[in-house]
Amino acid sequence: xxxxxxxxxxxxxxxxxxxxxxxxxxxxxxxxxxxxxxxxxxxxxxxxxxxxxxxxxxxxxxxxxxxxxxxxxxxxxxxxxxxxxxxxxxxxxxxxxxxxxxxxxxxxxxxxxxxxxxxxxxxxxxxxxxxxxxxxxxxxxxxxxxxxxxxxxxxxxxxxxxxxxxxxxxxxxxxxxxxxxxxxxxxxxxxxxxxxxxxxxxxxxxxxxxxxxxxxxxxxxxxxxxxxxxxxxxxxxxxxxxxxxxxxxxxxxxxxxxxxxxxxxxxxxxxxxxxxxxxxxxxxxxxxxxxxxxxxxxxxxxxxxxxxxxx
Amino acid sequence: xxxxxxxxxxxxxxxxxxxxxxxxxxxxxxxxxxxxxxxxxxxxxxxxxxxxxxxxxxxxxxxxxxxxxxxxxxxxxxxxxxxxxxxxxxxxxxxxxxxxxxxxxxxxxxxxxxxxxxxxxxxxxxxxxxxxxxxxxxxxxxxxxxxxxxxxxxxxxxxxxxxxxxxxxxxxxxxxxxxxxxxxxxxxxxxxxxxxxxxxxxxxxxxxxxxxxxxxxxxxxxxxxxxxxxxxxxxxxxxxxxxxxxxxxxxxxxxxxxxxxxxxxxxxxxxxxxxxxxxxxxxxxxxxxxxxxxxxxxxxxxxxxxxxxxx
Numbered sequence: 001x002x003x004x005x006x007x008x009x010x011x012x013x014x015x016x017x018x019x020x021x022x023x024x025x026x027x028x029x030x031x032x033x034x035x036x037x038x039x040x041x042x043x044x045x046x047x048x049x050x051x052x053x054x055x056x057x058x059x060x061x062x063x064x065x066x067x068x069x070x071x072x073x074x075x076x077x078x079x080x081x082x083x084x085x086x087x088x089x090x091x092x093x094x095x096x097x098x099x100x101x102x103x104x105x106x107x108x109x110x111x112x113x114x115x116x117x118x119x120x121x122x123x124x125x126x127x128x129x130x131x132x133x134x135x136x137x138x139x140x141x142x143x144x145x146x147x148x149x150x151x152x153x154x155x156x157x158x159x160x161x162x163x164x165x166x167x168x169x170x171x172x173x174x175x176x177x178x179x180x181x182x183x184x185x186x187x188x189x190x191x192x193x194x195x196x197x198x199x200x201x202x203x204x205x206x207x208x209x210x211x212x213x214x215x216x217x218x219x220x221x222x223x224x225x226x227x228x229x230x231x232x233x234x235x236x237x238x239x240x241x242x243x244x245x246x247x248x249x250x251x252x253x254x255x256x257x258x259x260x261x262x263x264x265x266x267x268x269x270x271x272x273x274x275x276x277x278x279x280x281x282x283x284x285x286x287x288x289x290x291x292x293x294x295x296x297x298x299x300x301x302x303x304x305x306x307x308x309x310x311x
Numbered sequence: 312x313x314x315x316x317x318x319x320x321x322x323x324x325x326x327x328x329x330x331x332x333x334x335x336x337x338x339x340x341x342x343x344x345x346x347x348x349x350x351x352x353x354x355x356x357x358x359x360x361x362x363x364x365x366x367x368x369x370x371x372x373x374x375x376x377x378x379x380x381x382x383x384x385x386x387x388x389x390x391x392x393x394x395x396x397x398x399x400x401x402x403x404x405x406x407x408x409x410x411x412x413x414x415x416x417x418x419x420x421x422x423x424x425x426x427x428x429x430x431x432x433x434x435x436x437x438x439x440x441x442x443x444x445x446x447x448x449x450x451x452x453x454x455x456x457x458x459x460x461x462x463x464x465x466x467x468x469x470x471x472x473x474x475x476x477x478x479x480x481x482x483x484x485x486x487x488x489x490x491x492x493x494x495x496x497x498x499x500x501x502x503x504x505x506x507x508x509x510x511x512x513x514x515x516x517x518x519x520x521x522x523x524x525x526x527x528x529x530x531x532x533x534x535x536x537x538x539x540x541x542x543x544x545x546x547x548x549x550x551x552x553x554x555x556x557x558x559x560x561x562x563x564x565x566x567x568x569x570x571x572x573x574x575x576x577x578x579x580x581x582x583x584x585x586x587x588x589x590x591x592x593x594x595x596x597x598x599x600x601x602x603x604x605x606x607x608x609x610x611x612x613x614x615x616x617x618x619x620x621x622x
Contacts, residue, residue, distance in 0.1 A: 128607050155607060158618075175596070177488035177536055178608045185610045187618045204595035210565055214535065214596070217566050221532030224525065225488055254521055255528050284515035285486070285525070289616035296439050296466060297489045298612040299496045305600035307469075307498040 003275040005164055007190070007231045008040035011248035013265035014239030017052045021077040024050055028094070029084045031268060036088040038270045041117075042161060043092040046235040046248075047110070047171045047194040050078070050096045053235065055145045056198075056242055058136055065148060069099040073113055073121070086119035091161055093192040095170055097149075098126070110149045112168045112194060114159050123159040125168035126152030129176055141202040156182035164189050164275060167228075171195040174232065175214075178300065180222030184288075189278050193219070193232040199243040215247050216257070224255030227281035229273045237264040253281040314586040316475055318501070318542045319351035322559035324576035325550030328363045332388040335361055339405070340395045342579060347399040349581045352428075353472060354403040357546040357559075358421070358482045358505035361389070361407045364546065366456045367509075367553055369447055376459060380410040384424055384432070397430035402472055404503040406481055408460075409437070421460045423479045423505060425470050434470040436479035437463030440487055452513040467493035475500050475586060478539075482506040485543065486525075489611065491533030495599075500589050504530070504543040510554040526558050527568070535566030538592035540584045548575040564592040 010031045015024055028045060035043045047053075051068045059065050073096060074082045085092060091114065098111035110127035130151050132143035156179065158165045167183030167190070174193050183191055199211055207214070223230045229252065236246030248261035250271040259269040282288075321342045326335055339356060346354045358364075362379045370376050384407060385393045396403060402425065409422035421438035441462050443454030467490065469476045478494030478501070485504055494502055510522055518525070534541045540563065547557030559572035561582040570580040593599075 128604055129602055131602065151604065152607075172602075175536065176603075177492060177532070178603075178611060181488060181611055182608060185614055185617050201595065204591070206591070207565060207595065210567070213566065217528075217532050217535055221488070221528050221536075224528055225486065225532075254518060255524065256521070280515070280517070284512065284518065291440055291442065291483075292487075292489075292615045293439055293462065294612050294615050296463075297493060300489060300492055301605050301609040301612040303496055304603045304605050306496050 004272050005162065005190070005275065006039050006041045006270060006272045007229065007250055008035040008038060008043045008268055008270045009231045009233040009248045009250055009259070010035060010043055010045050011233050011246055011261045011267045011269070012046050012049065012235050013237045014244070015052045015235065017240055019052070021050060025078055025080055027266070029080055031266065032081070032084045032088060032090060032092060034268055035270070036090045038268065040090060040270055043090060044192040044231050044233045045092065045094045045194060046233045047095045047196050048097065048235065049094050049194065052240055053196040053242070053244070055132060055148055056142055056240070058142065058144060066099070069097040069108060071099045073098070082115060082119040085115055085117060089117045091115055091117045093168055093194070095194045108149050109152060110145065110170055112170055114161065114166060114168060114192070116161070122161065123157055124154070125157060125170070126154050127170040127173060128152040128156065128179070129172045131172040139203055141198065141200065156186055158183060158186040158188045167191045169193045171197065174222070175218050177218070177222065177225070180226045180228070184226035184228055188228055189275055190229045190231065190273065191222070193230060195232065196235045197245050199245050211245055212247050215245060216249065219249070220251055220255040220257070223251040223253055225286065227253040227278055227286050229253060229278070234261070253278045315583050316473065316501070316586065317350050317352045317581060317583045318540065318561055319346040319349060319354045319579050319581045320542045320544040320559045320561055321346060321354055321356050322544050322557055322572045322574070322578045322580070323357050323360065323546050324548045325555070326363045326546065328551055330363070332361060336389055336391055338577070340391055342577065343392070343395045343399060343401060343403060345579055346581070347401050349579065351401060351581055354401060355503040355542050355544045356403065356405045356505060357544045358406045358507050359408065359546065360405050360505065363551055364507040364553070364555070366443060366459055367453055367551070369453065369455060377410070380408040380419060382410045384409070393426060393430040396426055396428060400428045402426055402428045404479055404505070406505040419460050420463060421456065421481055423481055425472065425477060425479060425503070427472070433472065434468055435465070436468060436481070437465050438481040438484060439463040439467065439490070440483045442483040450514055452509065452511065467497055469494060469497040469499045478502045480504045482508065485533070486529050488529070488533065488536070491537045491539070495537035495539060499539055500586055501540045501542065501584065502533070504541060506543065507546045508556050510556050522556050523558050526556060527560065530560070531562055531566040531568070534562040534564055536597065538564040538589055538597050540564060540589070545572070564589045
């Protein structure tokens with residue numbers, strides 16, 4: 001008998017600015033119920049699954065910024081999600097904007113929490129690769145994540161869910177090979193990922209046709225090169241005038257697409273992930289202990305940018 | 312006016328065991344001449360471009376093993392290649408089995424050298440990720456590279472060719488994301504790669520249909536994630552009874568296939584690589600200096616294997 005875990009990625013259509021937390025949570029609970037009916041044992045939701053993707057705007061009013069953040073998770077608004085997890089015996093990973101003050105310092109993170117089938121917080125991850133800029137920059141599509149969020153400070157933790165190593169990652173994290181490698185080194189067999197990705201970038205109109213390719217390529221390579229499952233959920237469709245790509249997917253440790261969303265709206269994809277396949281791929285393709293050469297990779301953890309090019 | 316360098320990847324059909332070095336060098340010179348006619352400015356040949364891929368055999372006779380190695384490069388046998396480079400004003404990268412003795416120690420490496428358009432050695436790289444095993448292992452297709460070669464000890468050097476940063480990589484190196492990342496951090500804009508990849512692996516018959524996908528996926532991801540050009544040349548077709556995949560390719564910094572071989576024999580593919588596109592991709596997708604977080608990646612350069620999985 002092999003080991004399996006049935007994964008569901010719940011893609012979401014747009015969350016409008018005016019949607020109340022309560023409305024959005026109802027929508028998430030409904031998706032959890034559908035996932036349970038489909039036999040899912042673990043669910044992942046998109047990045048900023050409780051709010052619209054507000055970093056597309058320059059917001060000066062601190063109270064308005066605050067309105068997108070959770071100062072506790074669960075709160076009275078989000079508690080119904082935890083109740084649903086308990087009732088359905090179904091764990092989930094949800095991203096949200098986290099306010100975590102320390103003393104007088106207002107600390108804000110782009111965070112994903114993993115919740116058990118008993119409705120308990122297992123652990124949380126804070127986005128390491130915060131993209132965008134601090135201010136609006138000419139020639140770039142406004143994307144002010146670096147204005148509103150601190151870079152994650154919890155490393156790349158891996159959590160146990162039914163004895164299986166689960167890593168979490170958020171949006172831009174998926175483009176960096178270090179994300180998957182760090183999670184694999186920390187014991188992940190499955191990576192859960194949420195994202196919001198605009199179709200059009202002012203800074204690279206030449207590559208508009210490559211947006212979906214650039215979405216899937218690093219996730220497929222990350223799955224293959226680390227022999228792990230990746231389940232990724234997008235926010236998709238036109239949200240507050242901005243077109244977000246979909247392409248939510250579940251990727252096998254072979255790098256193959258095992259399931260792929262077909263719409264730009266609320267859509268659930270499900271796959272029964274074979275954990276023995278992880279071991280087979282590791283043995284056949286990537287025996288880290290035998291073949292990796294960490295002494296040769298030092299600069300990856302020491303140097304941020306490339307050396308000036310040789311003359 | 313943009314900066315360009317016209318790259319050629321010269322795929323080779325099989326090199327039989329009985330082929331003399333002189334015969335094989337003639338074949339390489341002929342390919343260099345064709346590349347020059349096609350406007351190439353830098354050429355890459357496959358891994359073990361001077362011999363058959365002998366690590367498929369368990370060889371006990373040291374003299375026979377010796378026959379596959381070069382104790383100098385150039386030698387009288389390989390000098391015609393250097394003469395051709397000078398005559399054609401065309402640089403190339405060639406892989407071969409290097410014997411580099413030190414004192415009484417017989418040191419053997421799987422090596423690639425970069426040669427200038429003046430026919431001078433610019434530099435050399437020794438394969439970091441030596442795959443296979445030291446002895447024949449039941450359940451694995453015999454692949455004894457680790458019996459015959461030491462792991463490379465020169466790091467991931469980047470060389471200047473007409474002022475452009477060139478990194479070298481050999482076969483199995485292409486599957487590891489650290490290869491491209493190290494080369495990019497060391498200043499590479501172009502990675503030249505040679506490989507010999509058998510179609511069938513006894514250890515993973517379930518993944519036979521994925522061999523070409525697994526060939527291209529990590530190279531495309533490596534190109535995209537590091538915004539550099541990759542030119543890769545295969546040895547292809549049935550060599551000494553073993554079927555080698557082809558799929559030689561030139562990949563853009565967008566991860567797109569710019570050129571792809573269509574045969575399993577001697578075949579040249581050419582592409583005029585736009586170096587300004589490298590800069591555009593770096594700016595739009597991967598500004599290392601702004602977004603990388605080396606302090607979060609330490610384990611990549613410190614730990615070989617994954618932690619035991621959480622319970």
